[in-house]
Amino acid sequence: MAALKRLDQTLSNLGYCSRREVRIWLRDKRIRVAGELTKNAALKVDPASVTVDDKPLEHPGDILIMLNKPLGYVCTHDSNEGQRIYDLLPEIWLGRSPQVVSVGRLDKDTTGLILITDQSALVQQLTSPKKHVDKVYRVTVEEPLQPVIIEQFAQGVQLSSEPQPCLPATLEIVAEHTAVVTLNEGKYHQVRRMFAACGNHVVTLHREQFGQYTLGDLAPGEWRDVI
Ligand code: URA
Numbered sequence: 001m002a003a004l005k006r007l008d009q010t011l012s013n014l015g016y017c018s019r020r021e022v023r024i025w026l027r028d029k030r031i032r033v034a035g036e037l038t039k040n041a042a043l044k045v046d047p048a049s050v051t052v053d054d055k056p057l058e059h060p061g062d063i064l065i066m067l068n069k070p071l072g073y074v075c076t077h078d079s080n081e082g083q084r085i086y087d088l089l090p091e092i093w094l095g096r097s098p099q100v101v102s103v104g105r106l107d108k109d110t111t112g113l114i115l116i117t118d119q120s121a122l123v124q125q126l127t128s129p130k131k132h133v134d135k136v137y138r139v140t141v142e143e144p145l146q147p148v149i150i151e152q153f154a155q156g157v158q159l160s161s162e163p164q165p166c167l168p169a170t171l172e173i174v175a176e177h178t179a180v181v182t183l184n185e186g187k188y189h190q191v192r193r194m195f196a197a198c199g200n201h202v203v204t205l206h207r208e209q210f211g212q213y214t215l216g217d218l219a220p221g222e223w224r225d226v227i
Pocket residue numbers: 105106107108110188189190191192193205
């Protein structure tokens with residue numbers, strides 16, 4: 001079990017309020033520890049034993065969730081860039097420390113599975129090029145798919161302005177304009193650029209799987225815990 005933290009630090013790290021405000025909330029009798037009122041902001045607590053306004057704390061432990069990202073949402077924290085994936089999550093998470101971040105990114109026009117966590121070590125692990133984590137995309141394209149593209153992907157597509165070709169990728173043609181592509185790297189706009197390099201154009205791009213995690217029947221805009 002992680003080292004216990006002070007009550008004021010616990011609540012501020014979970015995005016509830018500032019450490020100064022905790023003293024006001026304690027005075028207003030809004031906070032209980034193991035069912036008991038306390039006045040001690042420095043009390044070392046197990047977050048699972050704390051309630052605010054008689055409600056348990058929201059995700060008192062680590063966060064790892066999957067979200068089915070809808071079309072048009074961005075994976076940045078910058079609210080000037082439009083609707084953010086973070087706007088689909090509990091608002092209180094925006095105030096958490098460590099910050100809640102996505103594991104890699106999907107383009108604004110891409111839908112599907114994105115993992116979100118507050119554990120930076122996990123982000124490193126799942127996005128490290130050395131770990132070769134598989135990502136599976138369902139892609140629709142403008143031009144009819146020709147069987148030759150299977151071999152082009154398997155050989156490693158050379159993207160413009162990249163020193164090395166992409167790693168070998170698997171492409172399965174499932175309909176005239178639809179393919180399922182499995183990659184284990186994550187270059188910028190990689191799938192769109194791979195199809196462009198093969199003379200086609202991606203119309204829709206949807207991630208179905210990231211490593212061991214699959215979307216299942218999770219609806220667009222919905223999320224669920226994966227730990
Ligand atoms: N490849 C892309 O081109 N875009 C994404 O969002 C993900 C993979």
